[in-house]
Amino acid sequence: MIRFLKFGVPLLVFGILVVFLAIGLTHDPREVPSPLIDKPAPRFQLTRLEAPQRSFSPEEMRGKVWLLNVWASWCVSCRVEHPLLVDMARKRMVPIVGLDYKDQRPDGMKWLSTHGDPYLVSAFDDEGKVGIDYGVYGVPETFVIDKQGVIRYKQIGPITQEALERKILPLVRKLNG
């Protein structure tokens, strides 16, 4: 009996392989999940984009659920999600703080005045060091941070309507209690 069973082993192994390959079709191999989920948002202190003499630090947002949106004037995909953010800001859905990543101040400010400024404030990360601390590898990226300053979700790539409705807004509602 065992003799006959052993001839079926290749078929069995293939079957298992196919299951994994099929699941693999639904995943994106390039996406790098963040190890910072459920960890405190890394601390930083950066100048503000529009007011270089003032600074911003995530501690200022304690007690609120907020979004940290990483953007740049040279980023093409950011323009895709930007109208959504402007809309969110207008409807006061959730406070959004911008992180202007590896940009130049005049370019960043011009971009905001052209495309709209949904941000409470934009922190200016010209060297990209804060981006590295947050594990940013592609722009745009957005972090959902809770009242205690813990990162609860990372959106890789532009925020789509679907991601907003299915993941981000429900999470924000949940974190707000």
Next chain:
Amino acid sequence: MIPELGHFALVVALALALAQSAFSFVGAATGRRALMGTSRSIATGQFVFVAGAFAALAYSFVTSDFSVVNVVQHSNSKLPWYYRFAATWGSHEGSMLLWTLMLAIWTFAVAAFSRHLPERLVTRVIGVMGLVSVGFLLFILLTSDPFERLIPAAAEGQDLNPLLQDPGMVAHPPMLYTGYVGFSVAFAFAIAALLEGRFDAAWARWSRPWTTAAWCFLTVGIMMGSIWAYYELGWGGWWFWDPVENASFMPWLAGTALIHSLAVTEKRGTFRAWTVLLAIVAFSLSLVGTFLVRSGVLTSVHAFATDPRRGIFILLFLVLVIGSSLALFAWRAPRVGLGSSFAPVSRESMLLANNVLLAVALAAVMLGTLYPLFLDALHLGKISVGPPYFDAVFFPLMAPAVFLMAIGPVASWKHAALPDMWMRMRWAFGIAIVTAFLLPFVLGRWSPLVAFGLWLGLWVVAATIAQVWQRLSSAPQRGFAARVRAQSLSWYGMHCAHLGIAVFIFGVTIVEGYATERDLRMAPGEHTAIAGYDFEFKGTHELPGPNYTAVQGDFDVRRVGSSDVFLELHPQKRTYAASGQTQTEASIDPGLTRDLYVSLGEPVEGDAWGVRVYYKPFVDWIWGGCALMALGGFLALCDRRYRLKRAASVPAGAAAARP
């Protein structure tokens, strides 16, 4: 008009492929010679129409017909004609058509060169290949049509990816695909054998030349890919364990195991079920490789533009073809029964060890390649598995196989005496150990890994020389020339291929052990020295090309201590007009004992540039070894016994005498 004809040709080819399979299987099952007789002609017809479709696509590319979407996306009128031709297979759609063409060519070859084989077997083989053709033609027609039109036609094309505008890329895919697809013949033989319930030594003999031929092409294809990566990517690397490289390497490992297993089945009629399984696995790996590259399931520099719909189709095709073959195997193979017996030390047991080690190595490469996918699918996170893993796992597995490879040919069939083998090989063994110990000192620096690698290579070389000398000096013929001629081509082929592996090991060991590089900024007039060579940077100037403008750097190379410039190197940085992409073209001075390699980085302030200079000792031995392997396979292919006619005047017993 031509693209429409090409598309139509594919539809006709599909119909013919369906007929080819249907008539072949029905004919073979019922024994109706009329039906069986049609299989060869239908297969020829299918080949003609697939070739016609391919010609139509090639024509569209060469004439820059920008009303064809594929041509617009992957070509440009300023592209030199040979790259316009190669662009035919520079895209997913085009390369699938190339796959299908190769399949049609192999089918035609089987139809043409198998007159001496039993009719039923050949009919079934052609039938199986017909089924595979049906799958590919359907895939092309339903999801990947290269003849899609663009109305209105574009004025100019978007250009072939600059990385592909290179002679290596012209030759590499056709060779590689010929190899991949060639395993479908071995696969078809295996399925035919399972269907017939007959797999004996004769079946192995018929299957063997086809398998060896496919293996040769695959070896050359992989070698070309490696050479291309070395000189094109600008960093001097030649193998990255990239998922798509692994996807080509796994069928190669299976194919190598298969040609050795076939040897046992042909000689002794044993390992039959295992050989059949390997034949199925080798081609299945070719198909899985196709899936991995085109479905978007793994990240790779090779990956074509992906589309989940294509991924689903290929996966379904995989399930059908591989699933049904393995099911057929599970059902029919148990009837095979045990083959002949052999002692624990014998040629059979050595080849068994060879197969076990190759199979484990294959499984290890597959495990490493697919593990990130497994973990991600189970939501256990994302990891990367790269060269550090594969190097750590693969070489320990292959080292014993290489060691055994040296003495395998010395072991007799059925029962070998270890003391006799030791007596024959003891000088080779001793010389290898001593030389391997001393050589690293000569080369510059002693390291255990280098000594070990050298020992493996030297052991194979010494053992081979010993065997060849012993065989020739004890041969009954008079005169050296007569003795040389008396040995079979397959025997020479075996030793040539094994020597190829030794040469390959030398190349890898020495290059990894002793290569040096300089990565620095140089202004015109500055010098840098590496491995006894002095490089002087003379500056850069602009150089126009057919469809690009290049900035060319000029380097004068002298031997340290001499003032004669014996070499000039001219690396370039090309900017392609159509796409705006930049491309580094390294400048390499190849040599038997070393390559000198210069490539430009980025411009720095003033006239200075970032420059990378590499000294790569014995790196060409890596590909020289691969070429020897392929040559060995080719020699074995040409062996007289594969060309014996059925009605032989030689008594049947004599043919099996020599290995």
Next chain:
Amino acid sequence: MKAILAALLLALAMPAFGQADEVAHPDPNVERRLKDLGEELRCLVCQNETLAVSQAPLALDLRNEIREMIRQGKTDDQIRAYLVARYGDFVLYKPPFKPITVLLWVGPFALLALGIGVMAVVLARRRAAPVPPAPAADAQRARIASLLAGEPPARGGDG
């Protein structure tokens, strides 16, 4: 202030440097360690290149970070931990040995053990019970005899 801004703008305006040019006066020891480390790290942007080789802006930034850490005397493990904390295990080309990768690291050697076991079984079986040759039927015996006597084999039509 303006001078600093101008210098910053100027620096940012320059094209992406090759690794050779990232540092004006490279320290060979630092660069060698960076290269060795970088070859085992994965670039997150050009995901098919090592961090040592990639020209992506993020790769440049990370290489500079690593240079800083090397100068500060951090060990290779600390530098790897720094990157993994931010990017996850994905950034390591050599998968760490942890519970979820046990199968990966042990697998090949377990398979080898399995293969050797199978080989041992096969060798034992093939040696213990040599299959006796099936007795040839009379017709076949006659044919064998005639072949051995040197007569040419009859053309047969076995399909």
